Each structure stands twice: as C-alpha cells, then as structure tokens.
Amino acid sequence: MKVCVGQVTLPGDEFDMSPLESNKKIVVGPGLAEFEGMIKIIKPGILRYREPATYWIDSHQKRYVANKGDLVVGIVTQKVGDIFRVDIGSSEQASLSYLSFEGATKRNRPDVKIGDIVYANVLVANKDMEAELVCIDSDGHSNGLGVIRSGGFLFQSSLHLVRKLLNPNCVLQKTLGKTFEFETAIGMNGRIWVRAQSDIQTITMANAILASEHMNNVQIETMCKKLCKVASKMD
Amino acid sequence: MRETPLSNCEREFILKCIAQHKRLDGRSAYDYRDIRIAFGVSLGCCHVELGKTRVLAQVSCEVGQPKQTRPHDGVLFVNVEMSPMACPSFEAGRQSEEGVELSRLMERCLKESRCMDLESLCIVAGEKAWHIRVDIHVLNHEGNILDCASIAAISALAHFRRPDVTVQGEEIRIHSMEDRTPVPLSIHHFPLLVSFTFFSQGKHMLVDPSEKEEKVMEGKMVIGMNKHREICTLQVTGQMLLLKEQVLRCSNIAVTKVTVITELIFQALENDKQARLKGEKHGFAELVSGEKITSNKQPVTDVPVSQAMEESEEDGSSSMDSDSEESESFTQHASEERKVEILAKGVGMIGDGGPSKWIDLTCDDDHAESKKSTKFKPELIELDGESSEEECQVVLDAS
Amino acid sequence: MAAAFIVVRKEDLEAQQNAESCQTLRCLTSELGCLTRSDGSVSFSQGDTTVLAVSYGPAEVRINQEQYDKATVEVVYKPKVGLPRPIDRKREAILKSTLEAAIVTSLHPRSSISIIIQETEDLGSNMACCINAACLALLDAAVHMAFMVAAVAVSVMEDGQIKLDPNKKEELEGRATLTFVFDSADLKVVSVVTSGTFSQEEYKKSIDLTRLAAERVFQFYRDSLSKKLMQSI
Numbered sequence: 001m002k003v004c005v006g007q008v009t010l011p012g013d014e015f016d017m018s019p020l021e022s023n024k025k026i027v028v029g030p031g032l033a034e035f036e037g038m039i040k041i042i043k044p045g046i047l048r049y050r051e052p053a054t055y056w057i058d059s060h061q062k063r064y065v066a067n068k069g070d071l072v073v074g075i076v077t078q079k080v081g082d083i084f085r086v087d088i089g090s091s092e093q094a095s096l097s098y099l100s101f102e103g104a105t106k107r108n109r110p111d112v113k114i115g116d117i118v119y120a121n122v123l124v125a126n127k128d129m130e131a132e133l134v135c136i137d138s139d140g141h142s143n144g145l146g147v148i149r150s151g152g153f154l155f156q157s158s159l160h161l162v163r164k165l166l167n168p169n170c171v172l173q174k175t176l177g178k179t180f181e182f183e184t185a186i187g188m189n190g191r192i193w194v195r196a197q198s199d200i201q202t203i204t205m206a207n208a209i210l211a212s213e214h215m216n217n218v219q220i221e222t223m224c225k226k227l228c229k230v231a232s233k234m235d
Numbered sequence: 236m237r238e239t240p241l242s243n244c245e246r247e248f249i250l251k252c253i254a255q256h257k258r259l260d261g262r263s264a265y266d267y268r269d270i271r272i273a274f275g276v277s278l279g280c281c282h283v284e285l286g287k288t289r290v291l292a293q294v295s296c297e298v299g300q301p302k303q304t305r306p307h308d309g310v311l312f313v314n315v316e317m318s319p320m321a322c323p324s325f326e327a328g329r330q331s332e333e334g335v336e337l338s339r340l341m342e343r344c345l346k347e348s349r350c351m352d353l354e355s356l357c358i359v360a361g362e363k364a365w366h367i368r369v370d371i372h373v374l375n376h377e378g379n380i381l382d383c384a385s386i387a388a389i390s391a392l393a394h395f396r397r398p399d400v401t402v403q404g405e406e407i408r409i410h411s412m413e414d415r416t417p418v419p420l421s422i423h424h425f426p427l428l429v430s431f432t433f434f435s436q437g438k439h440m441l442v443d444p445s446e447k448e449e450k451v452m453e454g455k456m457v458i459g460m461n462k463h464r465e466i467c468t469l470q471v472t473g474q475m476l477l478l479k480e481q482v483l484r485c486s487n488i489a490v491t492k493v494t495v496i497t498e499l500i501f502q503a504l505e506n507d508k509q510a511r512l513k514g515e516k517h518g519f520a521e522l523v524s525g526e527k528i529t530s531n532k533q534p535v536t537d538v539p540v541s542q543a544m545e546e547s548e549e550d551g552s553s554s555m556d557s558d559s560e561e562s563e564s565f566t567q568h569a570s571e572e573r574k575v576e577i578l579a580k581g582v583g584m585i586g587d588g589g590p591s592k593w594i595d596l597t598c599d600d601d602h603a604e605s606k607k608s609t610k611f612k613p614e615l616i617e618l619d620g621e622s623s624e625e626e627c628q629v630v631l632d633a634s
Numbered sequence: 635m636a637a638a639f640i641v642v643r644k645e646d647l648e649a650q651q652n653a654e655s656c657q658t659l660r661c662l663t664s665e666l667g668c669l670t671r672s673d674g675s676v677s678f679s680q681g682d683t684t685v686l687a688v689s690y691g692p693a694e695v696r697i698n699q700e701q702y703d704k705a706t707v708e709v710v711y712k713p714k715v716g717l718p719r720p721i722d723r724k725r726e727a728i729l730k731s732t733l734e735a736a737i738v739t740s741l742h743p744r745s746s747i748s749i750i751i752q753e754t755e756d757l758g759s760n761m762a763c764c765i766n767a768a769c770l771a772l773l774d775a776a777v778h779m780a781f782m783v784a785a786v787a788v789s790v791m792e793d794g795q796i797k798l799d800p801n802k803k804e805e806l807e808g809r810a811t812l813t814f815v816f817d818s819a820d821l822k823v824v825s826v827v828t829s830g831t832f833s834q835e836e837y838k839k840s841i842d843l844t845r846l847a848a849e850r851v852f853q854f855y856r857d858s859l860s861k862k863l864m865q866s867i
Contacts, residue, residue: 008856008859008860008863008864010773010782010818010855010856010859011736011773011778011779011780011781011782011818012779012780012781012782012817012818012819014819017575025578031778033738033778034575034577035780037575038575039575040780040819042738042778042779042780043776043777043778043779044773044776044859044863045776045863046863046864059776059863060774060776060862060863061673061674061775061776062673062674062775063673063690063691063692063693063775063776065692065742075239075240075242077240087237087239087240089239090692091692091693091694091695091742091744091745091746092694092744092745113243115240115241115242115243115246116242116243116244117242117243117244127741127742127743128743128744148244149243149244151244151247151248152244152248153244153245153248154242154244154245154248155245156239193244199248199251199252199255199257200257202248203252203257203259203261206259207261214528214529236690236693236694236746236748237694275684275754275755276682276755276757277755277757280714280754280755282754287670289669291714291752291754293714293715295715295716314716314717316712318710318712318750318752319688319690319710319748319750320669320672320686320688320712320750320752321669321671322671323671323672323690323693327710327712327750328718368715368716370714370715370716372712372714372752374669374686374752375669375670375671376671377670377671518682518684518755519677519679519684519754519755520661520663520679520681520682520684520755527665528861528862529665529666529667529668529861529862530663530664530665530666530858531663531664531854531857531858531861532661532662532663532664533661533662533663533850533853533854533857534661535658535659535660535661536658536659536850537657537658537659538657538658538659538798538843538846538847538850539657539846540657540843
C-alpha cells in the first residue's frame with residue numbers, strides 16, 4: 001500500500017514517490033528506511049512532512065531511544081569513579097561526567113546523590129554506544145539544565161504526549177498557566193517534572209497532563225477548567 | 236529487565252502528600268480503587284481489575300492420589316505466576332522473593348482457612364481424589380496485587396464446576412459435561428485479603444496502596460477475613476511496630492471492605508449465571524467495547540470461498556509457484572521505476588525544536604559512488620559524527 | 635493435566651451449520667495499550683479465543699544474550715493452566731522465528747525486544763490468535779518492523795471440507811489444522827504451522843483461502859491503529 005503525507009502508515013507500507021520530481025533529494029527521518037530500491041515505512045504512525053524535503057513518521061510509543069540533542073529527565077542510579085550512571089528510560093543507562101555541570105572542576109565536584117533527577121542534554125547517542133549526557137551547553141552555562149532538587153513531582157508519560165505538550169499549538173500548558181503558577185521540566189524520554197505552588201496543584205497538573213493524551217484542544221480546555229475548579233476548592 | 240528506579244523527588248513528594256492525607260489519585264486513605272470482576276467462557280476463569288492492577292485466575296481439576304497423611308481429602312494447589320507482563324522487573328520462570336511471599340499468603344488464605352470442603356473432593360478413600368489447581372496470573376502490577384489476587388482466586392473457585400463422578404463398586408465413572416451437569420465446589424466461606432500499608436512509624440495508614448505507595452511504605456499488614464468477621468490470616472511485614480489499637484482499627488476497616496467485596500463477587504457470579512442461562516454473550520471478548528479509541532471491533536466477516544478457488548485456478552500452477560513469479564515481476568517493476576540511492580546516513584534532531592539540523596559536508600560513501608549515474612553527482616552530506624537512529628538522506632534517481 | 639472445561643454455545647452451533655455456504659472469519663476485537671507497565675500491550679480476541687500480549691523494546695538485554703549487531707528477540711508464552719510444557723516452548727520458538735523475520739533487529743543492537751503472551755481463553759485457532767496479538771503488541775509499542783504479519787488457521791475436516799478460523803470443536807474433530815502466517819507487503823507466506831495429515835490439494839486450497847482472510851486481518855490492524863493514531867492535534 002502506498003501512503004502520502006498525513007495518512008496513518010503501518011510497517012510494510014510503501015512511501016509514495018510518484019508526486020516527487022525525479023532526482024529530488026529528500027531527507028527521510030525516523031520510521032522510514034530504504035529496502036530494495038524503495039522507501040518503506042517501518043513504524044506505525046502518521047507520515048509527516050516539513051519544508052524543504054524532510055519526511056518522518058510521527059508514532060506513538062512509550063520506550064525512549066536516545067537521540068542526539070534531546071533534552072531528557074534522568075534518574076541517577078550509580079556513581080562509578082568520575083561518572084554518574086543515569087537511567088533515561090532507554091535500553092541502556094547513560095553516562096554523565098561530573099565535570100559536565102556548570103562550574104564543576106576537579107576540586108569543586110557537583111553535589112549529586114543517587115536517586116536525584118537531572119535535566120540533561122544528550123550529547124552522544126549511537127545505537128552501538130552508550131549515550132552520554134551533559135548538563136551544560138557548549139559555553140559551559142547550565143541554561144536550566146542540572147540537578148532538580150526543589151521538590152515537585154516526577155511522572156512518566158508516553159513519548160508522543162511529550163511531543164504534543166511541546167508543540168506550540170498545544171493549549172494545555174497555556175490553559176493551566178492561567179490558573180496555576182508552575183515550573184516544569186519536560187524530557188523527551190517521557191518523564192515530566194512539575195512543581196506548582198501547592199501539592200494539590202502539582203497533583204492536579206500531573207493528572208491533567210496524563211489525561212490529555214487522547215484529547216484535542218477543545219477537550220483539553222474543558223478538562224482543565226473542571227480540574228482547576230476542583231483543585232481550587234481543595235486548597 | 237530493569238525497572239525504572241524511584242527518584243528521591245517522587246519519594247519525598249508521595250510521603251509529603253500522605254502526611255497531608257492526600258493521595259496522588261485523589262482517593263482518601265481508606266478508599267479502594269474500582270473493582271471489576273469478569274468471568275471467561277470456560278468455567279473457573281476469573282479476571283479482576285483493581286484500578287489498573289489486573290489478575291487472572293483459572294481453576295482446573297484432575298483426578299489423582301490423595302495425600303498419604305490425609306486419605307479422605309482432595310488436594311488444593313495454589314500457584315502464583317508473575318511474568319514480565321505485569322512488571323518488567325519480574326522474571327519469567329523464576330519466582331522472586333515477592334512472588335514467594337504472595338504464593339504463601341494466597342495458600343494460607345485459601346488452604347489454611349479451610350474455606351473449601353476438601354472431603355467432598357474424595358472419590359475413593361486413599362486412592363482417588365480430585366486435585367484442584369488454582370493458577371493465578373498477575374497481568375498488570377499497579378500496586379496491591381495481593382488483594383486483587385485473592386478476589387480473583389476465590390471468585391474463580393466459586394465459578395468453577397467439576398465433572399460429576401459416580402462410583403459403582405470398583406468402577407469409577409467421570410461424566411462428561413454433556414452427560415451430567417458438572418457440580419460446583421463446596422465453599423464454606425469467602426476469605427479475602429485486605430492490605431494496609433504504614434508510613435512514618437505507623438502514623439499514617441493507607442488501604443489499597445498503589446505501586447508507588449508500595450515502594451515508599453515502611454511496612455504492611457495483611458488481614459485475611461471473611462464476611463462473618465472471622466480472621467483467617469494475619470501477617471505483618473516491614474520495619475515497624477504497631478500498637479494494639481492500630482491492629483484493631485485495621486481489622487474493623489477490613490470488616491467493612493470484605494463485606495462490600497463479597498457482595499460484589501456474589502453479584503458478578505449471579506450476573507454471569509443469568510447471562511449463561513439466557514444464552515447471552517459472555518466471556519472476555521465481550522468486555523472490549525468499540526467506543527474507546529484504543530479499542531476496535533470487526534464483526535464476523537465472510538470470506539468468499541469461490542474467490543479463493545477461482546484465484547488458484549487462474550494461476551494454474553500451485554500457489555508456491557505463483558509466489559515466485561510474483562516476486563520476479565515485483566523486482567522488475569521496481570527496477571523500471573525510480574531508484575532510491577542513499578547518499579549518507581546523517582543525524583537528525585527532533586527534540587531541540589527549531590529548524591532541522593541536517594547539514595552538508597563531504598563524505599565518501601562507496602555505495603553511492605558505485606551506483607550513481609553519470610549525469611548525477613551526489614551532493615555530499617555531513618555526518619554529524621555518529622548516526623543516531625535511522626535518519627538518512629536519499630536521492631530519487633530516474634535511471 | 636485436565637484443562638478447564640469448554641462450553642459450546644448455541645451461536646457457535648448455528649454458525650457451524652451456516653458454514654458450508656460461506657467461510658467466516660470470527661469477530662475480531664482489540665484493545666491497544668490495555669496494560670500500563672509495558673511498552674506495548676493488546677488484548678486481542680478472535681471469536682471467543684482471547685489472548686493478551688505485551689511487548690517491551692528496545693530494552694535492556696541480559697549479558698549472555700547480548701548480540702553486538704542486532705537486537706535479541708525473546709518470546710514468552712504463558713499457558714493459562716499449569717507450567718509451560720514442551721509444546722508451549724515449541725510455540726515460543728515458532729513465534730520467535732516468525733517475529734524475527736518481521737522486526738528490523740539491526741536498528742537496535744545490544745538490546746532486547748521481548749514479547750510476552752498470556753493465553754486467556756483458548757477456543758480454537760489459538761496459535762493464529764497469538765501471532766496476531768504479538769504483531770499488534772509490537773505495533774502498539776512502535777517497534778521497527780519491515781512488515782506486519784497476520785495468521786489465519788484452517789481445519790481440514792474428515793470429509794475434506796476446509797473450515798476457516800476453526801473453533802475448538804472443529805479443531806478437535808478435524809483431521810488437520812493448518813496455520814498460515816502472511817506478510818503485509820506482498821501477502822507471501824512467512825511461516826506455516828501444521829498438525830495432522832492433509833493432501834497437497836487441501837494445502838493449496840487452504841493457502842488461498844487464508845490469504846484472503848489475512849487481508850481482512852490486515853485491514854483490522856489498520857482500522858485499530860488508525861483509530862488510535864488519528865487522535866492528535
């Protein structure tokens with residue numbers, strides 16, 4: 001079966017090249033692969049297109065596969081010599097050097113304990129190697145990355161829900177922001193950390209985010225209104 | 236497989252909420268999650284949902300020798316299976332410490348409470364007796380497997396029917412289902428387990444803990460009780476000390492919970508019985524409603540036999556041959572059409588937002604070099620160090 | 635080990651009587667993502683035969699099973715009654731080789747893709763149901779696959795009549811049961827599981843009949859996933 005942009009695709013479907021001019025150079029992203037001279041779909045999802053010539057499959061999944069440049073929320077599980085082992089939800093634990101924190105030197109070690117959560121950037125991601133994380137940008141500034149140790153709550157959602165939240169068209173955060181003051185760290189690995197002004201608000205936020213998985217913008221707005229009302233009564 | 240570790244942040248938040256008498260799912264301390272009891276098409280098959288925790292119990296029977304020490308009794312065997320289906324940290328085929336504890340508690344609940352009349356399972360004293368086996372499969376672990384398993388096990392036992400047996404002198408006849416209506420097991424009472432979890436030196440107590448709450452608890456007390464307010468089992472685990480009042484208060488809570496759940500089991504059994512009598516659809520397949528977006532239903536579809544026959548006749552040869560022909564034509568077809576050539580594997584970024592980060596750079600891809608047509612010089616694309624997933628740049632070539 | 639009893643229903647008997655004129659594929663139902671702890675899960679049923687399947691992947695692999703160039707595919711089949719028997723191990727092996735053909739294992743070296751299948755109600759065509767459920771579980775987890783697989787079973791009755799998607803009674807009465815697995819790209823046979831004796835002619839007939847039925851199963855996959863995936867902003 002041939003598929004075009006916006007359609008639901010399933011593995012084994014064939015990417016329809018006929019509308020493209022010949023000799024056109026295209027970029028194929030996740031979910032598409034070349035098989036015997038044809039581009040085939042290898043993941044269930046929706047075929048997406050972005051200018052100038054990028055195609056990829058937007059799929060629903062829970063398992064994270066490390067990708068270079070992703071911002072992720074990890075849990076420190078071990079200290080081994082100079083590095084921390086961090087669980088980011090992928091098939092392997094990632095490594096995080098103690099030097100890749102803002103202001104860290106050999107003398108001035110960062111204060112990281114086992115079980116802490118870190119908001120980090122994936123520096124190296126390769127299917128053949130373990131992923132490496134950093135909590136600084138190329139200038140050595142933290143830029144919001146680092147250990148999160150100011151209360152709040154961490155929970156797991158699916159990867160597409162995270163992408164949905166980060167989509168500028170999604171109204172969830174804006175709607176919640178009208179009633180609550182909150183701080184969040186959204187990891188591409190499906191982990192979301194939230195802290196609102198009170199615990200009830202934090203719980204409400206977590207529930208609102210998880211409930212919005214299969215909702216559209218209108219439904220999200222009504223759901224948020226209802227939840228906010230209940231939460232404000234409880235406070 | 237490794238389970239996601241619990242972070243300090245979650246632990247602190249959950250404990251803080253419990254101290255403020257709040258729970259993450261909005262329940263109050265003594266609330267159970269919703270319980271759903273369903274029975275399968277086969278007898279003695281029960282599926283229980285406690286919130287999102289799911290347990291399946293199946294009862295089966297066979298004729299065997301009674302135990303030498305108890306020649307007049309049948310045998311009840313309880314087996315708890317925890318597969319990685321329920322939770323990634325469970326291992327298939329190997330019982331964890333948690334699994335052993337669960338099995339033992341279930342055995343104590345069902346066997347040692349003498350809820351079943353084992354004497355009625357005896358066929359010939361000392362020689363033949365029914366062996367009843369309860370297999371409990373944990374399907375999804377979202378906390379409080381124990382209570383869920385005990386509901387499933389006792390409901391399955393109550394739902395089960397064993398074949399009727401007649402003994403005439405030396406001859407033992409086991410009647411088939413069609414021959415004689417199978418007989419239910421005689422169950423005296425319905426023992427149910429109720430778990431209580433304790434936090435901050437027993438200061439706070441919760442009923443029906445969720446998975447996260449179980450991870451941060453200090454200790455647990457399990458009370459096995461029937462609706463006649465008789466305690467069948469009591470177990471305390473964990474590092475905490477309890478006061479007499481606390482134990483009494485828990486048993487009082489257990490009384491109300493057990494009464495409600497027993498009522499629910501009777502209701503479910505009655506509903507199933509009615510559905511079977513009326514010949515209505517029953518079983519697990521009926522549980523799936525087509526209304527949810529994650530579920531789907533395709534009614535019975537007809538597959539025209541004639542079409543299948545015609546096709547095979549048209550082909551003339553066997554379908555194996557037609558397969559190979561097809562594949563030949565398929566490859567030809569492909570070669571006539573445009574070809575895809577991979578120029579380079581690259582790296583793409585999606586998480587960071589903003590414009591795409593695919594950049595151009597020189598590369599010497601042998602594959603592209605050898606295959607490329609003369610009129611087309613491949614543009615060379617950068618490899619940003621490592622290729623992460625399966626992103627690659629390709630060219631459509633009209634050769 | 636005596637299995638749990640099976641109750642034959644009135645509808646099943648009626649359906650059997652009507653079977654001669656047209657072959658039917660029983661009602662298919664699926665519920666994707668029904669379990670919360672796994673990466674992909676499905677409760678799948680064909681008629682009254684229901685199976686629960688979950689998949690994890692690409693996940694951590696045990697060190698002794700690690701392969702440096704591809705992912706390790708693991709299949710666990712759990713019978714409803716008793717411990718896994720040799721026949722269940724065989725079933726696992728068939729499932730493993732079938733699914734290995736479909737999964738693009740080279741994309742995730744040094745990881746595992748595991749599938750766990752729990753029998754919940756075996757009322758005929760259990761093997762086919764397991765394969766279909768496993769495929770749906772992999773689709774739900776969005777594991778990379780080169781193609782999808784669909785299995786359909788037939789029973790060859792004593793009189794040579796071929797019954798599509800047999801129920802338990804037909805399976806027991808039949809002379810042979812054949813399960814064919816097709817791929818979604820060209821509807822070619824991926825694997826065949828047979829038991830009992832049958833002629834070459836019956837085999838050919840079965841293959842053509844099941845291929846048609848497999849198309850319906852693929853359509854069902856497409857419908858189920860479209861319903862789930864189309865819900866995004």
